[in-house]
Amino acid sequence: MTSVLELTGLVKTYGDTRALDGLSVSLPENQYISLLGPSGSGKTTLLRVIAGFEKLESGAIRFAGSQINATPPHRRGIGFVFQNFALFPHLTVQENIAFGLANREADALTDAREISDRVRSIIDLVGLSGLETRAVTQISGGQKQRVALARTLVTEPKMVLLDEPLGALDANLRSRMRHELREIRERCGVTFLHVTGSETEALAMGDTVLVLDRGRIAQKDKSDAVYSRPISADVARFLNCYNLFSGRIEGDALITAVGTLPLAGLRQPAASPAYAIRHDRISVCALSEQAQPDEVRPDEVRIEGRFLAEEYTGSAIYSFFALDDGAVFEVETHLSHRSRQTLEPQSRYALVWKKEDALVYA
Incomplete structure (x- = not known):
């Protein structure tokens, strides 16, 4: 060209x-x-x-x-x-x-x-x-x-x-x-x-x-x-559609303040380890419906968060959760793909995604 x-x-x-x-x-x-x-x-x-x-x-x-x-x-x-x-x-x-x-x-x-x-x-x-x-x-x-x-x-x-x-x-x-x-x-x-x-x-x-x-x-x-496929954690941050985690790598996992995240998916070279998961790749499950941590499916990642609030835009809902380290975690739900969930403020939920959907910078 x-x-x-x-x-x-x-x-x-x-x-x-x-x-x-x-x-x-x-x-x-x-x-x-x-x-x-x-x-x-x-x-x-x-x-x-x-x-x-x-x-x-x-x-x-x-x-x-x-x-x-x-x-x-x-x-x-x-x-x-x-x-x-x-x-x-x-x-x-x-x-x-x-x-x-x-x-x-x-x-x-x-x-x-x-x-x-x-x-x-x-x-x-x-x-x-x-x-x-x-x-x-x-x-x-x-x-x-x-x-x-x-x-x-x-x-x-x-x-x-x-x-x-x-x-x-x-x-x-x-x-x-x-x-x-x-x-x-x-x-x-x-x-x-x-x-x-x-x-x-x-x-x-x-x-x-x-x-x-x-x-x-x-x-x-x-x-x-x-x-x-943002090339770095900074680019992912600019796009405003990824949740980002920092931590240290041990074996095939990233150790973070909210738990251990198994590494899979696309990997990019980076000076400092980081992990990104796009807002629309995440499912929200009631804790009673979700397996215990030792029973989580091998192809999935799970963390927990406290539901804070949501923003309705017509075609999608943006839900905000507080993680155990105080960080805010965002989930985007497209209503053409899923029915609207009723979430209780201040209640805890499981936040689940496929391992291969994450981007790893390491």
């Missing part, structure tokens, strides 16, 4: 903080790429470095086959969609979109008909027909998002950077815009690099998902691989 962007050894510091710490990655062309990471991991810094808004201490950026470290932002051929949209409030939808064509430093268009034709084409592409003469103060958040994207796409960039583009939208609109952004990208045939702090958004949108941790790429893979 052809790369559109190659980053090698990027270092960017702010005082004593290394926002980018020798980051290297190659991004394929014509894909939707999600960049996921916790707050402070360097996500926005990376976008701004690629766009040329921030200067590197060291490292190389190659875009479309050429090194662009010294190339000014407006000559890189890379579009940028800001989190707050950065629209001109005194201009109409059409005027906002046309602004870059008529006012850019290089190859500014002067032919009004050509500008009008290109703006009309991009308005149709992003679904803004009928709103051309509206002030941007008179349109919805989702429509503002499309205007910001259209203003970037009309200049025909080879790559588009999106900094938390759905963060300012309500939940229903975010869900709809996910689908629309992917469709628009496919019609344009350019690479989108979409920064988000939401694991759900990153997995839903990315053909490829990058996980950023402390200024470096911790994992790069397809979304289903990142979700099912």
Whole structure:
């Protein structure tokens, strides 16, 4: 697969903080790429470095086959969609979109008909027909998002950077815009690099998902691989869908504060031992229905916890338990797969999963 962007050894510091710490990655062309990471991991810094808004201490950026470290932002051929949209409030939808064509430093268009034709084409592409003469103060958040994207796409960039583009939208609109952004990208045939702090958004949108941790790429893979096989305990933690245990390994078991966990399943190399089990891989059983510890099936793992509370989302229930060491343990039950259980607050339950469903870092 052809790369559109190659980053090698990027270092960017702010005082004593290394926002980018020798980051290297190659991004394929014509894909939707999600960049996921916790707050402070360097996500926005990376976008701004690629766009040329921030200067590197060291490292190389190659875009479309050429090194662009010294190339000014407006000559890189890379579009940028800001989190707050950065629209001109005194201009109409059409005027906002046309602004870059008529006012850019290089190859500014002067032919009004050509500008009008290109703006009309991009308005149709992003679904803004009928709103051309509206002030941007008179349109919805989702429509503002499309205007910001259209203003970037009309200049025909080879790559588009999106900094938390759905963060300012309500939940229903975010869900709809996910689908629309992917469709628009496919019609344009350019690479989108979409920064988000939401694991759900990153997995839903990315053909490829990058996980950023402390200024470096911790994992790069397809979304289903990142979700099912996070490469480290830190990545599993960022995904917010795994319960994690630490401890020491003795033989074929991890000794933890809540008991002995037999080791099986997928193993990943790691500096410190850790054990992860996904929230939706766990069953909750009444103690009276569950075998005693010495009678547990050989392919299962069992611990106990005190039920605290649950959260109902319509399609699923998230149940929270306190383990004997005080840690909170989460179980996700999809109601299309199982009937809803009635759990008694403060009562103890067995939490059971298959050994092979766990991920072991050791």
